[in-house]
Amino acid sequence: MDIERVTTGIKRMFQGVQILFVAFGALVIVPLLTGLDPNVALFTAGIGTLIFQVVTRMKVPIFLASSFAFIPAITYGVATWGIPSTLCGLAAAGLFYVVLSAVIRVFGIGVVNRLFPPIVVGPVICIIGLSLAPVAVGMALGMDGGVQVVPVETALILAGVSLLTTLVIFTFGKGWLKLIPILCGIAVGYALSATLGIINYTKIVEEAWFSIPAFTLPEWNLAAILFIVPVAIAPAIEHFGDILAIGSVTGKNYLEDPGVHRTMLGDGIATFVASFIGGPPNTTYSEVTGAVALTREYNPLIMTAAAVCAIIFAFIGKIGAALHSIPVPVMGGVMILLFGLIASLGINQLVRNRVDLSAQKNIVIVSIILVTGIGGLFIPIGDFKLAGIGLAAIIGVLLNLAIPETQEVKAE
Incomplete structure (x- = not known):
């Protein structure tokens, strides 16, 4: 046996574990917040990453995992139609990516920029973060599904400590530590919760070490499709920024080789497969990009190792049980920062692209998207309704195409 080859393999596996460690906190938060299974999310992150690598010919060092953009849609879908029907809508969102990749291949990326410019995508991303604000605050106050599960005084202490830890690591952390603020915040909050004796370890003890993840198949639901697919517009555009x-x-132009149509196709197929077996939609992680920049290790095989590790961890039942034991206020404290950051990314889209908000067209589009999205406007379509973030995104696209370019807003 070639010792050097074995050594290289072990090194890559260790690097893969590091990548998974960086992505882990954000990866498991989505299923924990939406009622999906975290072990399934680990499995679909691994499978999704491998699918992406096959489609992109092993050229892009990217790890795919749970997308935060779909949290409001999943939460509403699960409460309204149940998990199987919601998965149908999420799988359709994956197919939307596939169609978008075909459009890019035929017409070029310019047509996408025309349909989904920053003036539309920016405020839609803002809505994603702002619509989740009540959820974060409620959890920080110790409420779960409208029920007070932790006394308010205790909840505020746990949420405050978790939030402060996350803020400190996010602001002052160095090296690898800076890449895992969410994980650090949850870990410190969990430790304090254990000290206060409010963690129930029963399920962790009872759960087997080896366990098949709770895979769930989708059920056809046109209402879920109409509601969820438009939400995919924002993360689809963010995909270009991540690439x-x-x-x-890495110093390479992945928009040309393997081509953004291939990266979008890989993302789409990965999301479809993930949703088809009960996992959240996939997306590329900026934390992993930061890890790649830090280590200067650009070999996509490291992401392969991370994907294999994620699949292995998915079959460790006690991991899921331990994740479900995290107290609600701990999650709430971390979410206050995280959901605020999502909203800030939307503002950043406008700033970075120098969108002129003194122009009448732009201010009209932003205003209507924000109010319709946050206000909960819906359009009934027979027995279905188009609502929420998806409706706001569609309205933004139509307004951008219909309203002619205008001059600056004149002062009164």
């Missing part, structure tokens, strides 16, 4: 970011780190 540009990893390209700037």
Whole structure:
């Protein structure tokens, strides 16, 4: 046996574990917040990453995992139609990516920029974060599904400590530590919760070490499709930014080779497969891009190792049980920062692209998207209704195409 080859393999596996460690906190939060199974999310992150690598010919060092953009849609869908029907809508969102990749291949990326410019995508991303604000605050106050599960005084202490830890690591952390603020915040909050004796370890003890993840198949539901698919517009556009970011780190133009149509196709198929077996939609992780920049290790095989590790961890039942034991206020404290950051990313889209908000067209589009999205406007379509973030995104696209370019808003 070639010792050097074995050594290289062990090194890559260790690097893969590091990548998974960086992505882990954000990866498991989505299923924990939406009622999906975290072990399934681990499995679909691994499978999704491998699918992405096959489609992109092993050229892009990216790890795919749970997308935060779909949290409001999943939460509403699960409460309204149940998990199987919601998965149908999420799988359709994956197919939307596939269609978008075909459009890019035929017409070029310019048509996508025309349909989904920053003036539309920016406020839609803002809505994603702002619509989740009540959820974060409620959890920080110790409430779960409208029920007070932890006394308010205790909940505020746990949420405050978790939030402060996350803030400190996010602001002052160095090296690898800076890449895992969410994980650090949850870990410190969990430790304090254990000290206060409010963690129930029963399920952790009872759960087997080896356990098949709770895979769930989708059920056809047109209402869920109409509600969820438009939500995919924002993360689809963010995909381009993520590909540009990893390209700037590695010094390669992935928009040309393997081509953004291939990266979008890989993301779409990965999301479809993930949703088809009960996992959240996939997306590229900026934390992993930061890890690649830090280590200067650009070999996509490291992401392969991370994907294999994620699949292995998915079959460790006690991991899921331990994740479900995290107290609600701990999650709430971390979510206050995280959901605020999502809203800030939407603002950043407008700033970075120098969108002129003194122009009448732009201010009209932003205003209507924000109010319709946050206000909960819906359009009934027979027995279905188009609502929420998806409706706001569609309205933004139509307004951008219909309203002619205008001059600056004149002062009164």
